Amino acid sequence: MTEPEAVPSPPVTLIPTSPVPARVPPVAPPDEGARRIAPEPPFRRPQLRAGVVAVLATMLLLGVGFNVVASLGVAGVSPGSAQGPFLKNPNGTLEVSRLLGVNITSPELFWLRPSATDYQPFLGAGDNGFYGPTDPALLNETAAYAAELGLTNVTVPVDLVTPSASGLGADVTPQAALVQIPRVANMSGLNQSVLLTLVNQEIVPPLFSWLGTPYVNVVLLDLALLPLLPHPPAPLPGRR
């Protein structure tokens, strides 16, 4: 229907000797001979019913319907995966999302990057709360967090002392985990080589070993570290 051939009335052909000579100006200049302007098509009132039905159909079939079908489909095919990747306790309750960081402040554990909202899942960072690249506050904050981590005389990876975009990520670069080993060893009494092995085990390799960059999931690293600690870590934040 959208093809000119399909239009019910025969279309005007490309050739200047078209069957509608009436529209050709009688004394047209030679190069303008082929040009004529079709009349403006008739204007009908906009179709209210079509508009209302189209919006409602989009709403019910796509806005709602597709999500319901997809959610029920996932629940039917693979009930465990509907919530994304979680670790489960032995008793079956959800333990921790493999993806979301938590607020870790115990000195015997590896730490995450600073987060303005302390890794509360409902307070993912929006656009606000980031220091500009040349803001003096960026220098102060990075220095302050490095001092808190006890990293005053070493080179600190930039990701460890700056917030992530989401304020929720559980990940740091491998360098940011490795640089914390002396402090964790010092505070927990564990051997540095044990911790080095642990960190190396927890490095997530790139997809298909080359798609992307390796990183360390600090939540999984600390969960692996917990059983090795000689005594439970001092204050466990959030456990009240």
Add this chain to the structure above:
Amino acid sequence: MIPWQDYLDVALTLSVVLALAPVLGRYMARVYTDRPTFLDGLLGPVDRGLFRLLGVSRREEMGWKEYAANLLLLNALALGAVFVLLVTQGGLPLNALGAPNMSWDLAFHTASSFVTNTNYQHYVPEQQLSLFSALFGLQTLMYVSPATGLCVFVAFSRGFQRRDGTVGNFYVDFVRTLTRVFLPLVVLGTLGFLLAGVPETLAQSVTAYSPLAGAQVIPLGPVASWNAIMLLGTNGGGYFNANLAQPLANPTAATLLLGVVLMLLIPLSTPFAFGNLIRRPGEAYPLVVTALAIFLVALGIFVYFSLNNPFLPPTISQAQGFLSGAEARFSLPESALFEVSSIYSNTGASVMAIGALTPWAQSSLLFGMFLQASPGGDGTGFGMLLIYVILAVFVGGLMVGRTPEYLGKKVGRDQVKWSAAALLSHPFLILIPVALAVVLGLGFSPGTLDPATFTSILYEFTSEAANNGSGIGGIADTTVFYNVAGALVMLIGRYLPILAMLAIGGSLSREGPQPPGPGTLRTESLTFTIYLILFLIVIAGLLFLPVLVLGPLSQLG
């Protein structure tokens, strides 16, 4: 230093998009010329049922004014319905987390934002949006707005091919866009996100007990299907406040790269669809090359200036790049690819904190929104590119003293007038509200107007005028002024260019063909392609260089 292998997945992803784009383009041309497609057996009855419900005759052709009137009516109905949903959501079902009614100005901003394909979010989804509003309201608009954009693209394209003044039937185009283009692609995209571990559930939260953090209430929802239409439709409004930086929505490099493919797919397919629609497939290449060339230069600038922030002392190692405000599970080239793809396709989804980026990286993003056409959002981005082409042909024609023409149609007063209106509305919509906010001191405390704050205000209105939707933060923008001014900027920034595109399509459609003569500009040539690239850069530079210098670039000083 980032090893060169880290750039391989960037190259791979762009190759995948470029391999798929001509195929999808040909398919879209089939859809819009009503030729048989592989989905007809399944969806043909759905189409016919819908047309009967709509009361639309498939044979009824419309002129551009009738097409535009129906388009505006449908968009206005969708806007109004969602506005009502948002201001009453507190009393509506599926509100397990107790989102309150939105204030009128926030609801106006939000509904305008999603119906205009902008998806600028002044609300916090986890706290201020019920699941009911998310599905019946915002996700519905995430289908309506890109479908509207593709309708505009088709109607515009038909102008080059027809001679009777018609541009198609809006409702036929709208329904076929949804059933034949978006539905199959959204199904595939959703499957991809599901396989990569993105949640898909109608539960709104889940509680987990962690030995590290105690009880944690985690927000959830139909995230996989939300992501698919958010990216394919170049919408960009996140299910979560942290958009696609949120680990649940974008857990791995695989989901990030899938997202890039989904965002760029339709914008880069439309030039090929155009070539097929006008039966001159070769004409697609200058347009694709132009959009890609500018995109790649911007990506290069973004990556280069994100590798190192010289402002930081050498005691801070930036071996993996300047990762402030970036997620560590993505490499810097991956985050950069996503960010530039998102802003240059006017999606506005984000995996980085734009406020934390270096000044040149911010400038490279702003430039994409000044242009809106490399490749720009679904349908309208390509429409803007055609508007640039018309102006380029006109200026080129003046320079060589010939009658300007493009694809066998003479470019006359009407077309140039509408093109100039679409082009010039953009600086007006950005600069006037920015000036107002700066002079009245809105959104920032007195005496704190530094280059970073100015950049924030500039970015806010640029993002809204370009119907982009990414945000930079740094100003208090949830006030009545920013909500109302922003909504108006988005609505004018969307529908004025759409009217221009339809008007040009309609006026071209009335014209008889102009046989090529000795003075005809050969638009398939490399010369024209280079001319077009330079034309775009010079025009955007002339219009916006001063504010770029006042804003991000003065942070360099």
